[in-house]
Amino acid sequence: MARPRPISGFPEWLPSGRLVESHVVGTLRRVFAAHGFVEIETRAVEPLGELLRKGETSQEVYVLRRLQDADRQGYDSRTLGLHFDLTVPLARYVLENAGQLDFPFKRSQIQKVWRGERPQEGRFREFVQADLDVIGLAELPFHYEVELPLIMAEALAALQVGSFRVLVNNRKLAEGLMLGLGVEDVGAALGWVDKVDKIGADGLLTGLTEFGLDTARAQAVTQFAAIQAADAAALSAAVRQLTTSLSAEGLWDANRQGAGELLDQGLAELTALLDAAQRRVPGTVVAAMKIVRGLDYYTGSVYETVWLEQEDLGSVCSGGRYDSLAKQGDITYPGVGLSIGVTRLISRILALGLLRPNRISPSVVVVAVLDEGDRAASDKVAAALRARGIAAETSPTAAKLGKQIRYADRLGVPFVWFPGVEGEADQVKDIRSGDQTVADAATWAPPPADLQIQFTAQTDAAGAEN
Amino acid sequence: MARPRPISGFPEWLPSGRLVESHVVGTLRRVFAAHGFVEIETRAVEPLGELLRKGETSQEVYVLRRLQDADRQGYDSRTLGLHFDLTVPLARYVLENAGQLDFPFKRSQIQKVWRGERPQEGRFREFVQADLDVIGLAELPFHYEVELPLIMAEALAALQVGSFRVLVNNRKLAEGLMLGLGVEDVGAALGWVDKVDKIGADGLLTGLTEFGLDTARAQAVTQFAAIQAADAAALSAAVRQLTTSLSAEGLWDANRQGAGELLDQGLAELTALLDAAQRRVPGTVVAAMKIVRGLDYYTGSVYETVWLEQEDLGSVCSGGRYDSLAKQGDITYPGVGLSIGVTRLISRILALGLLRPNRISPSVVVVAVLDEGDRAASDKVAAALRARGIAAETSPTAAKLGKQIRYADRLGVPFVWFPGVEGEADQVKDIRSGDQTVADAATWAPPPADLQIQFTAQTDAAGAEN
Numbered sequence: 030m031a032r033p034r035p036i037s038g039f040p041e042w043l044p045s046g047r048l049v050e051s052h053v054v055g056t057l058r059r060v061f062a063a064h065g066f067v068e069i070e071t072r073a074v075e076p077l078g079e080l081l082r083k084g085e086t087s088q089e090v091y092v093l094r095r096l097q098d099a100d101r102q103g104y105d106s107r108t109l110g111l112h113f114d115l116t117v118p119l120a121r122y123v124l125e126n127a128g129q130l131d132f133p134f135k136r137s138q139i140q141k142v143w144r145g146e147r148p149q150e151g152r153f154r155e156f157v158q159a160d161l162d163v164i165g166l167a168e169l170p171f172h173y174e175v176e177l178p179l180i181m182a183e184a185l186a187a188l189q190v191g192s193f194r195v196l197v198n199n200r201k202l203a204e205g206l207m208l209g210l211g212v213e214d215v216g217a218a219l220g221w222v223d224k225v226d227k228i229g230a231d232g233l234l235t236g237l238t239e240f241g242l243d244t245a246r247a248q249a250v251t252q253f254a255a256i257q258a259a260d261a262a263a264l265s266a267a268v269r270q271l272t273t274s275l276s277a278e279g280l281w282d283a284n285r286q287g288a289g290e291l292l293d294q295g296l297a298e299l300t301a302l303l304d305a306a307q308r309r310v311p312g313t314v315v316a317a318m319k320i321v322r323g324l325d326y327y328t329g330s331v332y333e334t335v336w337l338e339q340e341d342l343g344s345v346c347s348g349g350r351y352d353s354l355a356k357q358g359d360i361t362y363p364g365v366g367l368s369i370g371v372t373r374l375i376s377r378i379l380a381l382g383l384l385r386p387n388r389i390s391p392s393v394v395v396v397a398v399l400d401e402g403d404r405a406a407s408d409k410v411a412a413a414l415r416a417r418g419i420a421a422e423t424s425p426t427a428a429k430l431g432k433q434i435r436y437a438d439r440l441g442v443p444f445v446w447f448p449g450v451e452g453e454a455d456q457v458k459d460i461r462s463g464d465q466t467v468a469d470a471a472t473w474a475p476p477p478a479d480l481q482i483q484f485t486a487q488t489d490a491a492g493a494e495n
Numbered sequence: 496m497a498r499p500r501p502i503s504g505f506p507e508w509l510p511s512g513r514l515v516e517s518h519v520v521g522t523l524r525r526v527f528a529a530h531g532f533v534e535i536e537t538r539a540v541e542p543l544g545e546l547l548r549k550g551e552t553s554q555e556v557y558v559l560r561r562l563q564d565a566d567r568q569g570y571d572s573r574t575l576g577l578h579f580d581l582t583v584p585l586a587r588y589v590l591e592n593a594g595q596l597d598f599p600f601k602r603s604q605i606q607k608v609w610r611g612e613r614p615q616e617g618r619f620r621e622f623v624q625a626d627l628d629v630i631g632l633a634e635l636p637f638h639y640e641v642e643l644p645l646i647m648a649e650a651l652a653a654l655q656v657g658s659f660r661v662l663v664n665n666r667k668l669a670e671g672l673m674l675g676l677g678v679e680d681v682g683a684a685l686g687w688v689d690k691v692d693k694i695g696a697d698g699l700l701t702g703l704t705e706f707g708l709d710t711a712r713a714q715a716v717t718q719f720a721a722i723q724a725a726d727a728a729a730l731s732a733a734v735r736q737l738t739t740s741l742s743a744e745g746l747w748d749a750n751r752q753g754a755g756e757l758l759d760q761g762l763a764e765l766t767a768l769l770d771a772a773q774r775r776v777p778g779t780v781v782a783a784m785k786i787v788r789g790l791d792y793y794t795g796s797v798y799e800t801v802w803l804e805q806e807d808l809g810s811v812c813s814g815g816r817y818d819s820l821a822k823q824g825d826i827t828y829p830g831v832g833l834s835i836g837v838t839r840l841i842s843r844i845l846a847l848g849l850l851r852p853n854r855i856s857p858s859v860v861v862v863a864v865l866d867e868g869d870r871a872a873s874d875k876v877a878a879a880l881r882a883r884g885i886a887a888e889t890s891p892t893a894a895k896l897g898k899q900i901r902y903a904d905r906l907g908v909p910f911v912w913f914p915g916v917e918g919e920a921d922q923v924k925d926i927r928s929g930d931q932t933v934a935d936a937a938t939w940a941p942p943p944a945d946l947q948i949q950f951t952a953q954t955d956a957a958g959a960e961n
Contacts, residue, residue: 032823033545033591036575039538041588043595044602047535063881065858065888065908069513072505072621073539073607077562079499089562095611096543096556096576102566109502110562122507125499129509131855131905133891136510141539145561155538170892172870308871309878357498389597392531404638405774412775415529422531425599426636439597442531 038146038154040372046379048386050157052484053188053375054139057159060184061137064176066161068137071118078106079121080113089113089144111143115160115368120355123164123362132166133173139371153372159184162366164354169363171298174330174350175305181334181346181367182313188374189486190383191338193345195306196317198331199299200349202268203321205292206253209272209281210246218242219321222254226319230255249275256318260307261300264316268296295329302330328352332367338488339377345370387483388441393475394421394457395437396446401427406448410455413470414446419480421446434460443479446470504612504620506838512845514852516623518950519654519841520605523625526650527603530642532627534603537584544572545587546579555579555610577609581626581834586821589630589828598632599639605837619838625650628832630820635829637764640796640816641771647800647812647833648779654840655952656849657804659811661772661779664786664797665765666815668734671758672719675738675747676712684708685787688720692785696721715741722784726773727766730782734762761795768796794818798833804954805843811836853949854907859941860887860923861903862912867893872914876921879936880912885946887912900926909945912936 035041042050058068080090090110094101112118115138123134139159146152161180163173178195185193203222207215221236228236230251237247253271258264272292275281283289299316306314322331329350336345348367355362378384394414396407407423414421424433430447437445438460446468447456457473458465501507508516524534546556557577558570578584581604589600605625612618627646629639644661651659669688673681687702694702696717703713719737724730738758741747749755765782772780788797795816802811814833821828844850860880862873873889880887890899896913903911904926912934913922923934 032593033587035591036538036540036542039540041536041538043592044533044535047533050536051534062857063886065856065861065886065906067510067513067856067906068517069510070507070516072502072507073609074502074505074621076502091559092562093557093577093611094560096558096570100568102568104562111559121499125501126509127498131902135856135888143539145559155540176874176889305871309874390531390533390601391528395531405771408642408771408775420529420531422601423642436597440531440533 037148038152040153040155040376042375042379044389045386046375048389048482049379049384049484050371050375052384052386053371053378054157054159056187057184057369057371058137058139060180060187061159061161064135064180066135066137068139069122070138070140071112071115071122073111073141073143074109075112075118075121076106077104077108077110080110080117082117089146091143091145113144114142115140115158116162116354116366119160119162119164119366120362124355124357127166127357127360127362132164133169134164135162136164137161153376156370156372157375159369159371160366161368162354162364164362164364166362167360169365171301171329173365174298175302177348177365177367178302178314178330178332178334179306179309181332181369182310185334185336185346185369186310186313188378188384189488190374190378191336191488193313194335194337195314195346196320196333196335197299197302197314198316198318198320199295199302199329200321200327200331201291201329202295202299203253203318205288205290205295206272206281207250207288208286208291209283209288210242210249210275211282211285212242212246212250216325218250220323222250222319222321223323225251225254245278245280249280254319257315259303259312259315261303264303265296265300268292298329322347322349326351326353330365334367336374336377342373342377345374381489383487383489385485386441387485388443390422390440390442391420391482392422392437392440392442393419393479394444394446395433395442396421396423396448397430397433398424398427399448399450403427403448407446410446410448410470414473417471417474419475434458444475503614504618506619506621506842508841508845510855511852512841514855514948515845515850515950516837516841518850518852519837519844520623520625522653523650523835523837524603524605526646526653527625527627530601530646532601532603534605535588536604536606537578537581537588539577539607539609540575541578541584541587542572543570543574543576546576546583548583555612557609557611579610580608581606581624582628582820582832585626585628585630585832586828590821590823593632593823593826593828598630599635600630601628602630603627619842622836622838623841625835625837626832627834628820628830630828630830632828633826635831637767637795639831640764641768643814643831643833644768644780644796644798644800645772645775647798647835648776651800651802651812651835652776652779654844654850655954656840656844657802657954659779660781660801660803661812662781662783662786662799662801663765663768664782664784665761665768665795666787666793666797667757667795668761668765669719669784669787671754671756671761672738672747673716673754674752674757675749675754676708676715676741677748677751678708678712678716682791684716688716688785689787691717691720711744711746715746720785723781725769725778725781727769730769731762731766734758764795788813788815792817792819796831800833802840802843808839808843811840847955849953851951852907853951854909856888856906856908857886857948858888858903858906858908859885859945860910860912861899861908862887862889862914863896863899864890864893865914865916869893869914873912876912876914876936880939883937883940885941900924910941 327349331349333344334346354364411421457468793815797815799810800812877887924931
């Protein structure tokens with residue numbers, strides 16, 4: 030058959046790339062567990078009716094059909110589709126199992142998701158997300174809105190591939206500003222703000238004007254969208270200054286539809302978040318009024334995360350607070366959560382060689398085979414090493430020793446073991462240094478750093494690989 | 496919305512069940528790595544043409560369709576489907592990346608697969624497989640046929656949920672017998688042998704007769720299928736005795752189509768496998784002539800694995816040797832591999848409570864919050880513990896201490912930490928024993944066994960739980 034070719038949007042890695050992916054996922058998982066998050070997995074499919082409830086991503090769903098149903102047309106709400114995120118499955122999982130879960134339910138989930146997009150450069154159609162959410166039963170304390178982005182910042186920092194900045198805002202603050210300005214369709218206006226990084230301040234101004242705002246109000250929104258501050262006092266000052274001057278011009282009214290109260294509440298929450306971040310991870314969290322997140326279901330804090338050395342990637346970790354992830358009868362489940370686009374991270378890390386494993390094989394030792402008839406003796410050495418926690422394999426063949434050493438070398442395995450012949454002692458060779466010593470499989474140990482594959486991390490590009 | 500209900504065939508676990516799944520997968524992964532296997536993951540989809548090449552499972556493929564293509568009918572070979580095993584993707588991955596892989600390529604792969612079967616009791620449509628294969632370039636030494644089932648036996652034993660017996664046979668031996676008997680359609684005859692556990696010896700006899708064998712030959716095959724031996728000498732004796740007596744009756748001819756030579760070669764390989772198994776894991780491997788594996792592509796050793804305490808589950812780990820996993824031009828890639836049905840194992844383990852985690856949360860400590868205004872102090876204690884590798888979280892609320900302790904208790908978290916007030920020292924309480932002591936977050940450590948979630952394993956049923 031012809032040599033198969035990759036399918037656009039469905040990334041796969043060579044063994045060295047998969048090692049990096051496992052390392053990244055393992056690091057995230059370790060940080061999530063250290064903070065007491067319980068890991069779940071959900072099935073890959075949901076009923077189509079469930080997937081389309083929010084409407085937003087209807088164009089991106091992959092629908093499943095059994096092969097023998099090829100001629101069937103159309104779908105119904107029970108047709109199965111692949112999940113396109115881990116939030117819809119979480120909402121369904123919480124409702125399905127509410128009676129057996131403990132709330133607040135702190136859950137992590139790292140899984141593949143699929144989006145049936147048209148293939149295009151840089152868009153993944155199969156990718157891994159790493160989600161962290163806390164779900165409350167009827168209520169959820171605000172402090173989780175502070176904790177979650179800080180845990181994500183810690184997890185991303187633990188990768189050691191660069192610096193990450195969490196941009197935060199609060200929907201109440203943004204909505205309060207809009208209501209005070211008399212904007213009728215607040216969601217649509219925020220949708221324009223959400224685009225400012227793509228269209229620029231001028232584009233935003235034009236967009237808002239075409240959307241129906243007068244020039245003065247469009248300018249006010251554009252000014253608002255430009256506010257950034259790492260410091261609570263600076264943020265408060267900037268927002269207060271804007272609303273005060275807008276009030277003086279008669280453009281903003283704190284009493285219109287409770288605008289002032291909503292804005293105050295949002296500002297209080299956002300400054301509390303900045304204060305805590307300043308204490309715990311100084312310099313990592315910045316308030317940015319342009320961050321509003323398109324999705325309607327966010328009701329409090331919203332987050333996006335920029336990888337400073339790779340800003341062109343866009344947000345690598347986003348999320349926010351939602352008052353009603355799910356609802357059943359009178360019971361609502363509020364939540365706060367963020368999601369890391371793991372595949373997007375890995376893809377860049379591999380392209381730039383930011384994390385490099387020091388070997389491909391988990392083996393610490395390849396035990397040489399001097400004669401195929403003596404394989405059992407070599408197997409015995411390997412088993413003795415494994416029993417003591419030292420990964421070891423026996424050489425594929427009893428080829429010349431040079432060839433057996435090259436087998437180990439190609440995989441980066443640091444040691445080759447030579448069983449002793451005719452009563453002689455075994456010897457082990459460090460093939461990096463060439464040092465060879467007498468050794469006993471019952472007692473020999475490699476340097477501790479050789480027991481596991483090690484990764485070299487760097488934060489700037491050093492040539493592509495994989 | 497109404498409470499969602501599970502979808503038949505798409506299993507999901509509660510957090511405690513997911514812990515068991517992670518533990519099982521982690522154990523398998525650890526054993527695979529200890530033997531030097533390199534882990535890969537492949538995308539979930541393959542072109543339909545690739546999935547249907549073998550023809551065997553064409554009825555079970557889930558085909559993907561983008562939502563907006565709802566009205567499209569029919570498929571072509573480039574239509575994407577979900578993989579139904581990990582062997583087809585491996586073959587494709589090896590061909591696609593052959594120039595960048597090291598051979599023999601020892602790979603492990605643990606991933607979900609999907610089968611579009613009609614929903615029925617006990618059948619999974621989404622499940623996890625754990626595969627181990629060694630792929631050679633043009634040639635693959637026989638010793639891997641010995642090693643792989645032993646590694647799988649070691650991995651299954653490491654789960655500590657019972658005893659596993661690997662049943663082995665060799666296609667050459669079985670085919671040699673058939674050829675010597677003059678059976679024309681050897682594959683079809685072996686297909687009948689493959690069914691003997693379901694239809695019994697009488698059913699096999701009837702089936703073979705209807706299929707076209709004379710009574711004497713049908714009896715010979717039935718006798719052959721009944722041979723089992725854990726010991727190389729006993730196996731050789733039984734097979735030799737059968738062929739000798741069949742030859743004497745004029746039913747079997749060693750010279751017919753090279754039957755004798757093929758049978759000898761198969762017997763030599765199988766006895767070598769039994770000898771090695773006897774040395775390394777006595778009592779685990781048994782030769783059984785009824786094991787022939789339905790699939791045509793096996794050409795040497797074949798394996799099935801029975802969980803002795805749960806025999807009704809059928810084989811939980813199967814596979815074999817294939818001379819041509821993939822082929823490109825003149826180059827063939829022979830291999831040997833086995834696949835564990837992980838979800839089937841987990842499902843039974845959970846149903847019988849054979850593995851039980853001692854807590855749900857990874858947290859070792861819940862740090863109490865005495866007053867919501869003091870949360871920062873509690874956060875600081877938790878951060879200090881985490882910095883020293885002790886998973887810790889801060890209490891959800893500053894509720895009464897009894898309620899905070901109950902929060903920890905419900906999740907099985909062993910310790911609750913009380914920050915000292917007004918200059919007093921902190922204290923930590925083991926909520927299992929009630930012991931409470933003065934402690935310093937910079938130095939305190941729990942008993943080592945409390946650092947990670949522990950699993951209690953047992954081999955017999957003790958009531959269901961999930």
